[in-house]
Amino acid sequence: MISNSLEMTRRARPPRAVSVRFPFGHALGEPGNRMQQRRVLLEALKLLAEAKGPEMRLLSHLKWRRTDYAMLPPVELPGGTTAR
Amino acid sequence: MATGNMGVTGRLVAWVFVRVPFLANVWARSRQTTGQPAFVFPARPLSGMRIGVITTGGVHHVDQTPFHRKDENPQGDGSYRLLDLTRPRDAFVLTHDWYDRRDAERDLNLVLPAVRLREFAEEGIIGELHPVAVGLMGHVKGEEAFRLEHETAPEIAAVFREGEVDAVLLVPA
Numbered sequence: 001m002i003s004n005s006l007e008m009t010r011r012a013r014p015p016r017a018v019s020v021r022f023p024f025g026h027a028l029g030e031p032g033n034r035m036q037q038r039r040v041l042l043e044a045l046k047l048l049a050e051a052k053g054p055e056m057r058l059l060s061h062l063k064w065r066r067t068d069y070a071m072l073p074p075v076e077l078p079g080g081t082t083a084r
Numbered sequence: 085m086a087t088g089n090m091g092v093t094g095r096l097v098a099w100v101f102v103r104v105p106f107l108a109n110v111w112a113r114s115r116q117t118t119g120q121p122a123f124v125f126p127a128r129p130l131s132g133m134r135i136g137v138i139t140t141g142g143v144h145h146v147d148q149t150p151f152h153r154k155d156e157n158p159q160g161d162g163s164y165r166l167l168d169l170t171r172p173r174d175a176f177v178l179t180h181d182w183y184d185r186r187d188a189e190r191d192l193n194l195v196l197p198a199v200r201l202r203e204f205a206e207e208g209i210i211g212e213l214h215p216v217a218v219g220l221m222g223h224v225k226g227e228e229a230f231r232l233e234h235e236t237a238p239e240i241a242a243v244f245r246e247g248e249v250d251a252v253l254l255v256p257a
Contacts, residue, residue, distance in 0.1 A: 001253065001254035001255070001256070002253070002255050003256065004256060005256075008256075013119060013120065013121050015121045015122055015123040015124070016123070024182075024183040024184070024257060025141070025185060025187060025188050025194065025195070025257050026187060026188075026194055027194065027195070027256050027257070028193060028194050028195075028197055028200075028255070029194070030187070031187040031188075031191035031194060032190070032191055034200070037193050037194075037197060037200050038200055038203070041197060041200055041201065041253075042209075044253060045130055045204070045209065048126065048130070048251055049129070049130045051123075053123055054121035054123045077130060077209070078129070078130070079129055079130070079131070081130075081131070081208075083204075083207065083209055
């Protein structure tokens, strides 16, 4: 799952979660920010593919409005694929 | 999609939770911890997976019964709606009292990222997006939380199992 509340997610105990510090109603980011939305989803897919057990991953490097998502290095997915 | 039916109190609560995350965390600590994580390894690589989506953003179709608002049931609404992702954007609406929905109404991907996941399918990152998603309304408690756990959740699991979905992404509001 994607989480925008670490406290709530800890209590839900999902098998996998990526957590962002974005406001409620904005788990994927800002409206119209395609690269930001893709980034959060790619991090979730990466965790889906590579987790070896229940894991909650805090994406502290993804800032709400202070990250230029087009400039971030691509996400390396299992199998050698990269995407951004 | 009018935001006017959110109500002044709902807007105020949403505003406070967004701007004072500490209070949201205090509320979160009052929630009950449930069970053990249901972890399983994927059966195939990402590029072959059929991905399903659950949103708790109160998304439903215009021709479906809206979720109960808090003035109709203070415990929320533990039911679900099946969402046909082949329908156009104007077939989707949001009913939810507990967050500021205006940005999600501008860009539905914030709570139901179907467009983004279709991009990934076209790029070969995932196999495909399951064409049926599930809409829930978060912030349920009491009898509605019990209904969600014991009636709704098993039915949702059956929907994705019958659809041969490999993994489901839950997107909160």
